[in-house]
Amino acid sequence: MKFYSLNNKAPEVSFDTAVINGIAPDKGLYFPEKISPLSSSFFENIENLSNEEIAFKAIQQFVEGIVPNDVLKDILKEVLDFAFPVVEITPNIATLELFHGPTMAFKDVGARFMAQCLGYFSRSSDNEVTVLVATSGDTGGAVANGFLGVDGVNVVILYPSGKVSDFQERQLTTLGKNITALEVDGTFDDCQAMVKNAFLDKELLDHMKLTSANSINVARWLPQLFYFLFAYKQAKSKDKEIVFSVPSGNFGNICAGLVAQRLGMPVKHFVASTNVNDTVPQFMLTKEYTPKPSTATISNAMDVGDPSNFIRIRHLFQDNFEELKEHLSSFSFNDNETKDALKEIYDIKGYIADPHGAVGYLGLKKYQEQYPDTYGIFLETAHPVKFLDVVEETLNEKLEIPYQIQKVMGKTKKSIKISTYGGLKDFLLKS
């Protein structure tokens, strides 16, 4: 399988090169040359397959020729060692819980899969790879955790000092081994600017192999399609048409869902639910794509004004707007509506959602006003405890602190302080 650049000005590459490059030399996102449907018997018998077997069949075509089958099986075993339950809220609304991984957000699967792939690619060369990533919170935690202990890969994470939560900071700074946290005297934008500088710094690139771990990487993006298949396996006995509502920021997760549909998964429709950062909902109304600066909300992992993966979704439908509309709706909700939804979900069944899941619930309800006879699944992308203040205040409830969090909070923070690009470069040249 080859991957081509959506800007069409870079050579086609194999899976390993696409993963190591992250983005194509012409700054385009990589896209698989072909998506071949799985057999109908796969979907008919899916309830008899394990998650690992489902994932193997779904991803194999994309890594074929690069990752041998036995290696892929081992990788998937590492990546998928937690549960992905569908929990029913009402007879026609359920939630798919994606927060049972080590950092309690859905990015764990993609980050782990990418880490394992990179580890495999660097197995035989003496060239170690350094993954450089800037984080405003969750991404860094998932990447740090996913890459911990992977041979041949060093991870350097930049985070803005004093601007991530205590829990997030400990997730980044207490792991040790091949993970180093650089605490930047500045904002997230400063961190990101330093990372971008490093990728353009010839002296640095001559010295080391640098790569990124952000969500446009195909090895982080594609494994997310597993979630939709795992949900389908659990919900197919409902004998109703399935609708997924995906709380969306950079639109990688929902784009993977659309790929699962291309693989033949029976699903009626997708809803991309956003907070007030409504670039895509506006596009679906007006056909005009107008990116804008992001606005801060209580569902902050979706505060994105120019979603990087939306271009992949448009490409999947050959930029045919009418066809896209048949498969995708997109609605936006503000923080007050989100808090009301948290309360509503709690009142129905005592279920505690997080603000991102609550946005997903709202999008689903809006779609079901028109199509009530569907089985709707909204994705719970993070554990509510990650948004403790908002959730406790809105529901007037105390949340239990899960084991994953207690464990990290007891550990000692270790970081290296830097304040300029020069500080980053010195660190990298010495390492």
Ligand SMILES: *Cc1c(COP(=O)(O)O)cnc(C)c1O
């Ligand atoms: C990253 C993230 C999202 C958004 O996912 P995209 O793939 O960027 O659309 C939603 N919720 C949570 C909790 C996240 O961490």
